Amino acid sequence: MANPEHPRLIIHDFLSLDLCKELGFIHKSCGTVGYRPNVFSTTLSHLIATNCAHLIMPFVPIRERLKEKVEEFFGCVFELFVEFTGLISWSRGASIGWHSDDNRPYLKQRDFAAVCYLNSYGKDFKGGLFHFQDWEPTTIVPVAGDVVMYTADSRNIHSVDEITDGERLTLTLWFSRDGSHDEDAKLISFLSQSQLHRSIHESHLFLPLPASTKMYWFPPEQASTYESGCDICFARIHALGYNLCFPQDKSCLSALDTSNDFSETLMEPLRLTRGEELLDVEFVNILHVLQAVQFYCWKASELQTFEHEKKINRLPLSQSQREEVNRLKCAFLKDEQLAETLFSCTTRDKCEQHCFNLAGFSAAVAAWEAYCNKLGKEMLMSLPYWKTHQSIFCVPSLGLEEGTET
Ligand SMILES: O=C(O)CCC(=O)C(=O)O
Ligand SMILES: [Fe+2]
Incomplete structure (x- = not known):
């Protein structure tokens, strides 16, 4: 049960190390310069835009599991939409002071955050500890595979110390109750456009195409x-x-x-x-x-x-x-x-x-x-189901959930 004053949850070993490494591979080979100094990011729409739509497949089961967990823990079953999914890395010099994640007028739709650590403090980077301003735990030491979930409002003011060495990598999702901020709908429309001329029956080379x-x-x-x-x-x-x-x-x-x-x-x-x-x-x-x-x-x-x-x-x-x-x-x-x-x-x-x-x-x-090629095939086979349901999910008949963690 969530503490109503500071609703937050930390889960250890939520993602396997191999999954962390796979997402690390995607970020280090597809990421762009990010939104803040010394920060780099890989969004799902960027993957689609650079002819790497197949690389969204590893995210699909993780997003599903994270959403289920957030809904269950914060007591809002079947209510949430993924508002944003992104890989974010912080290099030396990056930090963020005390803030809540909904602290801008254009971020008000954010209700919950889930931050998955994909690499580890002390081993892959130095600095970069996460702190909550009030209540326990006050400090979270990032360890690959762990996830922290919290409400995006002022009950969970937090900060991240400056990175002093290496590159700190996370998978970060925000969730909203507002369906008009559903990331899936936008991604599916973009995907449909980008895959218009592809068919499952042809073999394709999934070669990346750089953005600007x-x-x-x-x-x-x-x-x-x-x-x-x-x-x-x-x-x-x-x-x-x-x-x-x-x-x-x-x-x-x-x-x-x-x-x-x-x-x-x-x-x-x-x-x-x-x-x-x-x-x-x-x-x-x-x-x-x-x-x-x-x-x-x-x-x-x-x-x-x-x-x-x-x-x-x-x-x-x-x-x-x-x-x-x-x-x-x-x-x-x-x-x-x-x-x-x-x-x-x-x-x-x-x-x-x-x-x-x-x-x-x-x-x-x-x-x-x-x-x-394997991921590309899976993506092309899933797309019709995603379009029908206007939702990105593991299509059971394709057995895509086989590779997921339990
Ligand atoms: O990476 C983290 O530990 C948290 C990042 C954060 O606070 C944010 O992106 O708003
Ligand atoms: Fe934050």
Whole structure:
């Protein structure tokens, strides 16, 4: 039963560690610059907009379980709508002072919040403790898998300490009693539009399509000049020990030299380099590269047994490729120190972040494709049911709830 003066609930191990890692993969390969300084976010509508609608599938059972739990605990069965779902990460320097989550006129529809911690204090980041102003518990130490639920009103004034190292990651949902703020209805309409020309019977490649380059440029206020800061996708790739260059037959160097609008070059085919070597595989754009390297990071230890036919070779970098790598770095990583501050964690073992073997990486590229195709199929099969019910849910006949936690 909720304490009527401060209705809140903390549940440990609500999400499995693998689910936390999967959502981490989605955020680190699809996120954009967020709404506050040093904050990055991935919304479901952004996933749809970047041709990654299939990546909303892992959220579906979690949203359902969270909504049920909130309804049950706060005593409002079958009353709530999900108003917002998003992955939110905070890097060094981010914090938030005392506030309630409905504290703006445009946020009044928010009745309840659920914050799921996807990584852990002390291991993945420092700082970032959550505090309630009144009543117990006064402090919550974020641990991967735990969730805190509370009413969005002034009975639950809270704050988050400044992050001092690493990247703190959460899945945050807000719930409303007001059906006109139902996120599902908007998402389904957007999804229907975006999937109009797709059919379940065709096999598809679910390749990401970057949004406006401004959404990936940090810090955002300097987006128009591109004179400082970095592209966050580029920075994340770099933080994992990789660099980029163009495919052989392509010379975009002139664009880098002369045009201010060089940012578009990351929307074009790219290849990966590591140290003095080129990995001989072509990606359609920077988001494609980022998904592959983040997937490898997520799954590295499980890929030994994955059977596939994608054998990637490595070649020594030529002098001109080396120059190209450096020029791309100069263009998209104007402030290398800043990128390091945002996306690497000094408490973390660097070897863990940087380990690489070619067979594992080749398997990851193939396994990523299989993963996307599986989710894509499930999404396309679910969509007609979602449209009919105007609600996003696990369609039982598809067995989608198999992978969920209990
Ligand atoms: O991430 C958290 O622990 C809480 C974040 C928060 O208070 C908010 O986004 O309003
Ligand atoms: Fe909050």
